[in-house]
Amino acid sequence: MNSRAATSTGSASATPFVHEGVAYGCDYNPEQWGPEVWAEDVVLMREAGVDLVAINIFGWSQVEPRPGEYDFDRIDTIIELLHANGIRVNLGTGTSSPPPWLSTLHPEILPVVEDGTTRYPGGRQAWCPSSPIFREHALALVEKVAERYGRHPAVALWHVSNELGCHNALCYCDDTAAAFRLWLQARYGTIEALNSAWGTSFWSQRYGRWAEILTPRLTLSSRNPGQVLDFHRFSSAELLDYYRRETAVLRRHSDVAVTTNFMVTSHIRNLDYWTWAPEVDIVANDHYLDHRLADPATELAFAADLTRGLAGGQPWLLMEQAAGAVNWQPHNLAKAPGEMTRNSLAHVARGADGICFFQWRASLQGSEKFHSALVPHAGTDTALWREVVALGETLDRLGEITGSTVVADAALLFSWEAWWAGDGESRPSQSVRYLEQVHAAYAALHRLGVTVDIVAPGTDLSGYRLVVAPALYLVSDAEADNLTAYVAAGGHALVTFFSGIVDEDDRVRPGGYPGAFRGLLGVTVEEFSPLLPGHVVGLDSGASASLWTERLRSTGAEVIARYRGGPLPGTPAITRNRHGAGDAWYVATALEAGALTDLLRTICQQARVTAVGPESPGTIEVVRRAGAAATYLFIINHGEDDIDLPASGRELVTGEPVNRIVRVPAGAVRVIREDPAS
Template sequence: MDSPEAGLRTGGATTRGIAYGCDYNPEQWDRDVWREDVALMQEAGVDLVAVNIFGWSHVEPRPGEHDWSGLDEVVDLLHAHGIRVNLGTGTSSPPPWLTTLHPEILPVMADGTTRFPGGRQAWCPSSAEFRRRALGLVEQVAKRYGEHPAVALWHVSNELGCHNALCYCDESAAAFRGWLERRYGTVDALNTAWGTSFWSQRYTDWAEILPPRATISLGNPAQAVDFHRFSSDALLDHYRAEADVLRRHSSAPVTTNFMVTAHIRNLDYWSWAPEMDVVANDHYLDHRLDDPRSELSFAADLTRGLAGGAPWLLMEQSTSAVNWQPVNVAKEPGQMTRNSLTHVARGADGVCFFQWRASAQGSEKFHSALVPHAGTDTAVWREVVELGATLDRLDEVAGTRVVADAALVFSWESWWAADGEARPSHAVRYLDQVHAAYRALHELGVTVEVVGPDSDLSGYGLVIVPALHMVTDAQAARVASYVQAGGHALVTFWSGIVDQDDRVRLGGYPGAFRELLGVVAEEVAPLLPGVRVTLDTGAHASLWTERLRTTDATAVASYADGPLAGVPAVTRAERGDGVAWYVATALDAPDLRDVLRSAVLGAGVSPTGPEGDGSVEVVRRTGDGRSYLFVINHAHRDLEHPATGHELVTDRPVAGHVHVPAGSVRVVREDTP
């Protein structure tokens, strides 16, 4: 979206600036609350509201009987107050009557046990009966509201695969066999791909094949990866089916909310993103992580990568605490605003929340909301209103794109394969290594675009390839060609080890990247918990080492102690007009940052922000001759950052430096030549 007025495309036109929205569940409240709610939405500046997300049992209380009175009233009420509707299909959780009539739609776990109603998403993605009933509901919703002027966006289901992505029932087994037959063509080809000569697993007929149900020993890792692929495709097929119905009755764009976050890994969103009219994501700070703030930025950059660099929509976040972590930490004053504008800085043209009014009952009753249990005489509500006003002042940013000169390659397939049952060290986890590399760049002030392994890399000065365990020949060749053409790449350990069938690439590690990097590892040598090694540069490392030798690379750092003393740990090789680095161990955070600093400088990548602990984020968005500099100060001290132009949050001119108080955000429309 390149015009100054443009943002996310919703309805017949693009949004007018940055959207500000929420999930609304009016069915939880008496009708006399609804009018109060829309008045408060206007006060807060809310202009996009999601409804009917969990509405199935209300609009179809009995099979084939529909009651539209409540939804009609809410949609008309929102429209009368100038609020656009993000209309859910209502299919995210089946009503009790459906699972009572058809208990066979309930999901089955790997151990053969059934999961029953009482929560949400109690349905099998491969269930033909569920699909039939769900599409029947979508047809009715789309017919009734497809031409309603309030409908700006369609919301298919909700957080597809959050709980039910992997179902092991007999119907799923049959669908899995069909998927495998389409993928491999013959049972012999499947046997080759899965390596079934091991442990007498060779199949002679498709009917013999099952999902990777619970076994008494380690399972087949290639089977497990294919089941992840199948499961992602099964839910994507369900999304397509609902979207097709909607598009027959409406011209409004269609999407669903992704879950690009640290604890959801079952869907390969690189295959999903092209199906979305608008890429949307839900994100919640995860306080189980060492650095939740850095993970928020990573998730936003990955969502932007899924959108191909275009503006995207933050469909859900929280005003304060969530309800599903061991300790549900409340946000500090100003943190909600900083989190929201971090997403905007990194490409979001809409900021929405779960939910509008905090529930009085149900399993999410302690989840924060725009209107908390304590009402509007609260700090949260005042910040909600202030955020709405701030987003209004940032409307002109909509449609611009984030400037990023560095890329980080991320793969859900590598996540599935690298974290399989049988691996050298269960202490080494794929996402940890991705986050470590991202955090180092984040602390160096480098803006990163997160890209898929099949993405075009030519536009980046530096490409980071962390723990890319599963790699096709074409993907490895893409990185090699990028370097030969003058790019700089840094690959970290546990990369290039297996092909798309989870087959080890023989001849030494790091397999697919061995020739590019100019190294051969004869053996991996993971370290026991608590064991650390020192490098001759004074750096420290843990978790992982390799018996590495160089073929034509230069050793930048070697082990100074331990059983591998003198063995290279960090190498650098010149290839064509470019450079390829290899980090063969898990460096401590400051030491990984030192190596990446050298790579950044060598690649000629200019950081947007200052180097530090990540408490100051600086990101630039540009488009149509406009340039906007976001300075997000998470620290407890004021700062000055170089900038000249007009600051939008405070509506003041800036000459030379912008003052950013502790815990605040400033956005400067930069003077451009």
Template sequence: MNSRAARPGTPGTATPFVHDGIAYGCDYNPEQWGPEVWAEDVALMREAGVDLVAINIFGWSHLEPRPGEYDFDTLDTIIELLHVGGIRVNLGTGTSSPPPWLTTRHPEILPMTEDGTTRYPGGRQAWCPSSPVFREHALALVEKVAERYGDHPAIALWHVSNELGCHNALCYDEATAAAFRTWLLARYGTIDALNDAWGTSFWSQQYGDWAEVGTPKLTLSSRNPGQVLDFHRFSSDELLGYYRSELAVLRRHSSVPVTTNFMVTAHIRNLDYWRWAPEVDVVANDHYLDHRLGDPAMELAFAADLTRGLAGGKAWLLMEQSTGAVNWQPHNLAKAPGQLTRNSLTHVARGAEAVCFFQWRASPQGSEKFHSALVPHAGTDTELWREVVSLGHTLDRLDEIIGTTVLADAAIVFSWEAWWAGDGESRPSQSVRYLEQVHAAYSALHELGVTVDIVAPGADLGRYRLVVAPNLYLVSDAQAANITDYIAGGGHALITFFSGIVDEDDRVRLGGYPGAFREALGITVEEFSPLLPGHRVTLDSGATAGLWTERLRLAGADAVAGYLDGPLPGTPAITRNAHGAGTAWYVATALESGAYRDLMRTVAQGARVTAVGPEGDGSVEVVRRASADRSYLFVVNHGQDDLTIPANGHELVTGSAVTRTLRVPTGAVRVIREDTAA
């Protein structure tokens, strides 16, 4: 292999991920191109300012073309070219998809879906997370890669597999069933405890032996919700266990920090990243605009804030995004001029200190050949390439923000377990979807110009002036107490319908809804009364709402608004209660967006929440990052009109002084180093 130099630190311990300024990077797949292109690639990367590239993400069939035969010549060459070019490497372990020889020899590693059918090679992630055969072969490859490159000076970061669980998180085969039983035994200890947790007295489901327990394949009726919930928990833990197994191999050979790319995005829900985040040396996320959503830009901001929450408020890495269209949505829309920059700097405003893309060159073949890239099919004489280069220069001008953190005094409680359980098969209304209700609460705050932290149910809430818990259907006793104690201690909280309903075993809390929060809210709900799709109700405040109503009676709370019509005229729909030294609001219906924003304004003002940006439709984003001695104001104008805001300081994107006011053109981003003496 080409030259190496020892890295600081020793195997078994990780050095922190440190980069000179904001990293600018991409996935690089040189195996899709001939050697004549590689030198040109490095030269173009330097022109664009790219200084961190992920390689060997799908390298298994190239590194091990036949069982036990390894060929590192090409990877050696690529790493050396990048190193000489001053470009740091985010080195993949190469295990994300098995080579054809492995699935041919061992078809038992292939994943099984919930209908009991097997999925075959030809795509990616054609492996079952519980397969011992897959793990044996994958870890053998990781060992070889780690031995060879563990102390190479070009390696800045290890990249375990790729988007773990994107396609194969839930596998239902017998190897998985055996692993599931082992996980359940560790969780419950006895079969009687399992029966109690799953409520198997219903429908004659009681188990007498662990061997009777399987994966929750499709049934003729709805499935046992406790079994399905635990299977989600197990599946997340099983893939996390796989990540740990690769991590252990890397630690034997290298002190370089290790991560894997999360998928905090609207259409992926199978991994509980609150459990994953402590296991990575730096949190990294892949995010793609989803044009199936009503407001993709708002969802981008939410995902960035949630990723920052996973990072504990510290810096995180945007490992993948697109320069333009993706290839996997029904309608793959190109980005408008300037949108690439706006999207990228929205992530930076909300905590990212690396901006990376999939991928470097647009592929001429394969499933992702119409996925955009930094170098498009049309080459470098394109508007896209010019914006790519411009973004690199802009990021260089923002390097001084490193070390600052995002300021927020409002938080939204988010739970993957509540998502899994609340969106289950047997529920009061299939039209109520957890993530949509979380997005609705976030959007109301977003449109008020309020920056939001996204936190776990058990997180320390003491620093927040306002905490919102939307649709928190499943919550443990300890998690519920965390929120109610926050209120009693002087906090302000807003809790919405279908919250606090069940405990961690998906067991209904008896005595009236909303169960865990009934006392703090000062109400009792006797019965859910969901609405049919398209039906609306009017409140005496003038607001309109849909999806849901409840037969609610006051038990100490004050009615703020009630229904004028619908199934429960005269019944309270919005309440407020003094609990201890704090205030607890409850919303028993799904307010339409304008009414939700109006209510949130009232709640936020009562909590003395500071809005950083102007109120509007969310087309203007304003976020402040600060440290002890400096602060920066990010202004992203997605709107159709120029914007003027009060500001004093120095604008980094254009290099201009700012006195009293700043003009932000439509489609532009401005970042002000604020004059704190002004």
């Protein structure tokens, strides 16, 4: 078990969010229904076991129907109704989408996209994060909400806005340009330092005054990569500043914990949540299965592990997921029987102490009318509703696991800055994408049954037996030194291609690739040699690879495998270097899944990494959580066959004792409170 101290998050003045047992909740939009439905909803919530309900997420136009006129009657009624029935409230500030009157009076709040055109109301998040007018009106609303409900006993958690930056993280308007210039002045101090960081001697881009700097709108050519990278950093920081301002208003009226829902998922990349996590009182995440991916269930596990990393290894909340299909993918697949339960308990296994859904009752109108809900259009005489009720009963039985933490002795380094920079416009191969390489490394460990902590590059790594750094294109000197020192002290590391190439300014590190990791890995790369899509190259180990090769030579590393074809036959493709007391492996190509799994199996064995579960093609997940008094083994069977695994203790889902072997039926989940000797 990794015994490192957890990272503290949030405000020291807030009361920590504490919930009895595993929270079971949902978003609730009573403004879409009449009072007769509200009464029915609360009865059904009690039947399902729902005990945490988010309201006022999109309430602005209802609460403030005209400028400066506030109507809280509906929220008053709903809060009292929930409170009377023992249901706690996750209270939204209501600011996520402005009412039509605000953009009508002040069209200058509307966001501007890369091509310089404006985006209009009719959807959601039609506001610029830097707009002083938007902020003035939004914070005035927060003040009114906090004044009214800041001391209400039903309010267990504050929910700032909603999915900040989902649609409007990057705005290119004049207000944003002014805020961007102020951020740059604070970052660099002088225009000369900025010119150096951005390399503006290239293409006659040198700036003489701050006023000359704009947002990186679309150009006739590729844009300055330093400017684009800093604009991503600024945009994340600007929305974080907005979150802090809402939080400051709430703090004046309430000591209840404050959070907002992150979007740690495969298709949202604009916020650097490593910088956000210390600002929330509890980390919360929204996650939806992405059926555009080949393996949505493994991506769910990755997202849950990354969310736990943001929480410093401590428990977190799943703020949103779908009971069935979503409405925004090209093909919105329904969940199979039992899949909602498996998805939910996969999040719990990986550290979530609360499971919530969007939404409670399926909408009859609007853009999300075909998004699933706990109460479907077909009502409660449905298989979905029966599974909703059964999930509530299961979560009740798992109450004792809350507060326990996940056990992992392998880590994967993940960086939003490396994602932004590595997927830039002018790079060696548009086919190489950062997140795909991260997912490939994670999936190999997942197939091996290895639980992984996902951490920032500068994290203390001393508690891990193995650290994997996939495609870490951008890395600071301190972050590179951190990994090097970890290996020198006896750790084991795997670094994959396109890592260590540039510093924080997206400036290439001279002397050969992989730049910051040359000494650690004992190799030098003279030239990249990407492969065309569809081309495959063989290795003398029998493995095959694609996407990428490199003109690499060893400067001390042992060569494990060489190319036997392609553009560089005989050139090293996989190496291992003894560095201090540890080993550093390098993979200079994109190994196919089986070969990468085989390599990581070898590395894990040498590093003495313990696989909690058996190897499987993604059909079996086994994760252990450890508490002060007991350990808990989660076994999730996504497959079509029953499985038997070694375990002893008490199974919490069924309440049955387990003696040496537990049978997990196809599609089921078992959670064993382990005997001390197991």
